[in-house]
Amino acid sequence: MAKTATSTFHFDPSLIKFLKDLKRNNNRNWFNANKQRYEEECREPALAFITALQKPFKKISPHFNPIPKKTGGSLMRVYRDTRFSKDKTPYKSNVGIHIRHEIGRDVHAPGFYFHIDEKEIFIGAGVWHPDNQALKKIRTAIDEDQAKWKRITNAKSFTRLFELRGDTLKRPPREFPADHPLIDDLKRKDHFGLTPLATKELYDKKLVANTIERFAASKPYVRFLCDSLHLPF
Numbered sequence: 001m002a003k004t005a006t007s008t009f010h011f012d013p014s015l016i017k018f019l020k021d022l023k024r025n026n027n028r029n030w031f032n033a034n035k036q037r038y039e040e041e042c043r044e045p046a047l048a049f050i051t052a053l054q055k056p057f058k059k060i061s062p063h064f065n066p067i068p069k070k071t072g073g074s075l076m077r078v079y080r081d082t083r084f085s086k087d088k089t090p091y092k093s094n095v096g097i098h099i100r101h102e103i104g105r106d107v108h109a110p111g112f113y114f115h116i117d118e119k120e121i122f123i124g125a126g127v128w129h130p131d132n133q134a135l136k137k138i139r140t141a142i143d144e145d146q147a148k149w150k151r152i153t154n155a156k157s158f159t160r161l162f163e164l165r166g167d168t169l170k171r172p173p174r175e176f177p178a179d180h181p182l183i184d185d186l187k188r189k190d191h192f193g194l195t196p197l198a199t200k201e202l203y204d205k206k207l208v209a210n211t212i213e214r215f216a217a218s219k220p221y222v223r224f225l226c227d228s229l230h231l232p233f
Contacts, residue, residue: 002077004008007052007056007208007209008048008203008205008206008208009048009052009204009205009207009208010204010205010207011045011116011207012202012204013202013203014041014044015041015042015045015095015116015202016116016118016199016231017041018034018038018041018042019042019093019094019095019116019117019118020039020093021034022034022038022091023076023093023117023118024105026089026091026093027052027089027090028075028090030090031085031090033044035057035159038078042078042095043075043078045071045077046095046097047068047069047070047075047202048068048073048074049097049114049207049208050057050066050067050068050073050074050099052208053066053099053211053212054066054068054207056208056209057099057210057215058092059212059214059216060112060212060215060216060219061132061219061222061233063102063226063232063233064099064100064101064102064103064111064112065099065102066097066099067099073171074097074098074099074100075095075096076092076095076096076097076098076108077090077091077092077171078091079091080092080127082107082152084229093118094115094116094117094142095114095115095116095117096112096113096114096115096164097114097115098111098112099111099112099113101226101231103231105217108127108128108129108130108131108134109127110122110126110127110222110225110226110229110231111125111126111127111160112125112215112218112222113125113128114211116202119161119192120196121197121198121199121201121202122195122196122197123194123195123197123211123214123215124165124192124193124194124195124219125162125192125193125215125221125222126190126192126193126218126221126222126225127190127191127192127225127229128166128190129167129189129190130190134164134216134229136175137228137229137230138175138191138225138228138229139173139175139186140228141224141227141228142182142185142186142228143176143180143186146182148224149185149224150182152220152221152224153185153221155220157217158193158217158218158220158221160217161195161214161217161218162193162195162218162221163193164188164192164194164196165192165194166188166189166190166191166192167188167189167190168184168188168189169187169188169189171187172186172187173186173187189224192220193218195214197210198222203225
């Protein structure tokens with residue numbers, strides 16, 4: 001089991017073991033037979049981690065609140081939505097923690113993200129798959145204050161940890177010329193920075209402090225996105 005929800009919280013290797021087993025046995029019969037393992041090795045530690053983030057997160061922004069609830073909080077559901085997917089496996093074999101803006105209702109709101117699976121662990125910050133209206137506002141903000149955008153996204157405090165990821169358009173948006181100096185950023189469909197973690201960092205007593213340090217490094221970036229969407233930061 002993981003440590004209690006304090007600043008020295010860390011995960012136990014049993015979490016990765018459970019996620020590996022779930023990936024190899026992704027069916028309802030296996031999950032139901034291992035529901036207790038899911039609770040003790042996955043969901044309860046994840047909720048404890050979210051709780052441990054609450055106090056230090058206040059230094060980042062009062063508008064992003066880690067919510068340690070089994071449903072409707074920062075911990076994402078283990079159940080996959082398979083309605084429109086060719087992949088019909090019923091469960092996610094990862095832990096997703098999304099600390100979204102208080103005004104946002106879903107994963108597409110600005111937020112901070114923590115991801116764990118057997119092959120990849122990372123921290124993310126920004127907006128994932130915003131709708132067309134939100135994306136237009138972000139692009140307009142980038143275009144209208146190009147110097148500020150470049151200063152934020154090129155800052156060493158940001159680039160030493162984060163790399164911008166996500167989908168991009170193949171052609172420039174119709175509102176902007178192909179030779180725009182920031183055309184690569186204007187073509188982005190996602191505005192999301194990602195920084196990887198080593199598996200051993202999950203088991204380190206400094207996990208909470210290291211996580212907050214990374215989130216803090218993304219503050220100017222997330223603030224810019226919030227400002228462009230007219231959201232308080």
